Amino acid sequence: MSDPLLLRQGAEELAAPFPPLLAEAEHLATTVLLGEHGRRRPGQGDDFWQFRPALPFDESRSIDWRRSGRADGAFVREKEWQIAQSVILWVDQAASMSFTSLKSGETKARRARLLGLAAAVLLIRGGERVGMTGLRLPPRAGEGQLARIAALLSEDEPADYGAPDAGGMLPHSRALFVSDFLGDLAPVEAALTRAADRGVRGALLQVLDPQEEAFPFDGRTIFESMTGSLRHETLKAGELRDRYLVRLAERKDWLAALAATTGWQFSAHHTGDSAAAALLWLYGALERRG
Structure with missing residues (x-):
């Protein structure tokens, strides 16, 4: 992954057009807003x-x-009552995220990390506390936290597919999970179920490469995982297209249903599309009540 300073610079450039992110606290009785708009509830402020x-x-x-x-x-x-909200971030850093079919070389990993850090920029500028899942980095406010998040997001994990960790989530906080979600879905279900039990609401953003959506393969093709541990060779890749697209659609439907059941939001994003559009969706998803 690129230098943390370059990652942060790109994230700040992406976040610049948007106002401070308004992450809402589910446990408050009334709407709680951030920044100069206030939180619209009497209290300390x-x-x-x-x-x-x-x-x-x-x-x-x-x-x-x-x-x-x-x-x-x-x-x-x-x-007005001004209480900072805690937001926990998980960005998949496993090997599958390093795939790209784009001439620009924009991997799923870079796009996911950029969006995760851009969301952290908006949250922290809005007065929120942001941290990483699994007790890697407790939620804190301030510009210094952005440097720590950028450094952690620059690390890679050796596994083929990542799995979210619901550890470190404070009751009634917010969370953001960014991944291709192409691995085992059981850990995803376990993490969201545990989060829901603690009153945590959040957003799932699935980041995919355009080839993973279109499956433009035909004839003899060798499919191999990014670590080389998984491999499949076929002489008729085109005959797999329909089955693959059905399974991908079923996976998206499952993620959307799981999100709806646990009070989260779900969306899919392609690395060939606008990163700003994805950040705008995150803005609305993390701002949304209940």
Whole structure:
């Protein structure tokens, strides 16, 4: 993988056109918004939210006497509640992600890591805490966390296919999983089920190469995994196309159903398509309530 600084530079360039990501906390009773828009709930914060009539238990120091002087009763000046949300990130770094059929050399790994880090840029700029799954990096805020995330995302894993780890997810937090999801789906189901049990909501983004969608193979073809541990040779690759496309569609349907059941969002993205469009989807998916 490329230098962490180059990865971060690309992620920041991708994130630049978008406003700060608004990741919503599921456990709050009302909508909680970030940044200059506020979180629209009374509590500890710096920004004014609203005036409300004073109640018997309100202390006299909380009463806004200037506003009260313009009315028959006393009014309390309330501020917005500003609480940072924790978001846990998992980006598949296994060998299958290093595949590309594009002349540009854009691998699934680079696109997935770029999108993951770009989402972290938006989240942290919005005041959120971002970390990595599996206790690799606890959620923290601040620009320094971006450098730590970029460094971890620059590492590779030797396995053919990656598996998400639901460890480190705080109750009622948010999560983002980015992978090709072409390996065993059992760990994915286990991770999302565990996350749902803890009230964690999030987004699944499947990143695929255009060839993995189209299956443009015919005649004698040798299919081999990126590590070389899996290999299949056929003289009639074209005859496999229909069966392959059916199985890929079934896999996508399964992921979408699992996401719906656990309260997550699911989408597929191709490395030949706009990265900005995928980031925009992530913006909406992580912002979405319930």
